[in-house]
Amino acid sequence: MPRPAINVAVRAARTAGNLIVRNMNRVEGLAVMEKERMDFVSEVDRMAEQLIIRDLKRAYPSHAFVGEETGESGRSRYTWVIDPLDGTHNFLRGFPHFCVSIAMLEAGEPVYGVIYDPLRDETFTASKGDGAFLNDRRIRASGREGVAGALLATGFPYRQRRHLDAQIDMTKALLASAEDIRRTGSAALDLAYVACGRLDGYYETGLKIWDMAAGCLLVREAGGRYCDLAGRDGVPQSGNLIAGGHKVAFGIVSAIQPVLTPELLAG
Numbered sequence: 001m002p003r004p005a006i007n008v009a010v011r012a013a014r015t016a017g018n019l020i021v022r023n024m025n026r027v028e029g030l031a032v033m034e035k036e037r038m039d040f041v042s043e044v045d046r047m048a049e050q051l052i053i054r055d056l057k058r059a060y061p062s063h064a065f066v067g068e069e070t071g072e073s074g075r076s077r078y079t080w081v082i083d084p085l086d087g088t089h090n091f092l093r094g095f096p097h098f099c100v101s102i103a104m105l106e107a108g109e110p111v112y113g114v115i116y117d118p119l120r121d122e123t124f125t126a127s128k129g130d131g132a133f134l135n136d137r138r139i140r141a142s143g144r145e146g147v148a149g150a151l152l153a154t155g156f157p158y159r160q161r162r163h164l165d166a167q168i169d170m171t172k173a174l175l176a177s178a179e180d181i182r183r184t185g186s187a188a189l190d191l192a193y194v195a196c197g198r199l200d201g202y203y204e205t206g207l208k209i210w211d212m213a214a215g216c217l218l219v220r221e222a223g224g225r226y227c228d229l230a231g232r233d234g235v236p237q238s239g240n241l242i243a244g245g246h247k248v249a250f251g252i253v254s255a256i257q258p259v260l261t262p263e264l265l266a267g
Contacts, residue, residue, distance in 0.1 A: 003127045005060075005104055009080075009114040010123055012055035013100040016048035016084055017118030020091065020100070044091070045069050048084035052102060056080050063104075068210045079105045083210040087186035101188035103213035110235065113214030115192045124192040124218055132195050132221035139196040141224030142244065147174060147251035150200035150244075153182045153190040157206030167205060169259035174203075174252065191215025194243050195222040201244025201252050205229075205264065212241055225249040229256065230265050240264055 023044045049067045056065070064074035067082040080102065085091060087098025096119050104112040111128040124139075126132040132139050144150055152174060156167060171181060182199070184190055187207055193199040195218035216226045216235050226243040228236035231253040235241075242252050257265075 003112065003130070005112045006114065006125050006127055008056060008059045009102045009104070009112060010116070010125065012052045013102055013114050013116035013123070014118075015055060016052050016100045017116050019048050019051060020044055020085055020098070021118045024091070024094070045085045045088055048100065049082055052082050052084055052100070053080075056082075056102075066210065068208070077107055079108075081105060081210050081213045083188060086188040086211065087184075090185045095185065097184050097189065098186050099189045099192070101210065101214045103210075103217060105213060108235075110213045110217035113217035115188050115214050115218065117189060117192075122192075124195065124214075126195075126214075126218045126221040128217065128221070130221065132218045134192075134196050139222050141195055141219055141222040142197050142200040142248055144200050144245055144248050146177075146247050147201070147255055148177045150178045150248055150251070151180055151182070152178050152201045152203065152244075152252070153184060153193070153199050154202065155183060155185070155187055155190070155204040157204065163205045163261070163264065166259065166261050166264055170203065170256040173255045173259055177255070187211040188215045191243055192218055194224060195219045197222075199244075201242070201248040203229075203242045203252055203256070205238075205240045207239035207241055209235070209239075212239075216241075216243065219243045227253065229253070229260055238264075238266075 046069050049069045064076040064079040083101040086101050091098045100116045102114045103110050113126045115124040190202050194202050225246045227233050229240045
């Protein structure tokens with residue numbers, strides 16, 4: 001049975017998702033700002049985040065919040081981490097692949113996570129110790145024995161193009177044995193796909209906590225593993241993330257070590 005916090009987060013995610021879908025046909029008229037080079041935010045991102053925080057605060061007024069667009073507010077052992085529209089670039093171009101991501105951290109560790117894909121009406125949920133689910137059906141990460149034949153996903157971060165050469169080298173190293181690599185434009189949804197076995201593994205540099213908190217919990221509760229590029233377990237403060245079934249994650253770590261820069265290895 002879903003925990004009360006999951007039910008609240010699902011309702012908030014669906015409210016935000018409905019707003020996003022309603023605005024798909026007016027993308028050309030939306031106010032859009034470039035936060036940093038090639039990193040955009042639309043008024044839909046901001047409106048969706050406001051709705052999510054409103055709904056979560058009604059249920060948990062004493063909790064803290066970290067939103068991609070509104071930043072940090074409050075101080076608490078419990079913190080809600082929110083990406084109201086992961087895949088903004090896709091949304092603005094009409095590319096149908098984006099989601100809402102919400103996680104609750106307890107003392108910095110993800111304990112509840114929701115990722116909602118409003119176009120496919122797919123709701124991924126996880127609670128620490130209770131497993132991971134897609135629309136109330138239990139899901140499991142890939143049981144593949146390693147990188148050989150694996151379908152992986154990655155992303156090329158807008159803010160950290162200085163790591164581009166290293167990431168291309170990582171991709172080359174993995175393609176030596178992987179089946180293929182996808183680049184979809186939504187880290188949170190990629191991690192949800194890892195959790196349900198649609199993807200065998202995932203790697204990326206330069207992620208933020210709101211990109212990965214819910215997805216990491218999903219992967220772990222689905223029987224997988226997440227770590228930094230050096231193989232250290234936990235949500236990496238560096239934002240340099242590997243996730244997958246246990247043997248796939250280990251295989252990714254092993255394959256990329258020879259091409260990692262000291263900066264990326266240090267985390």
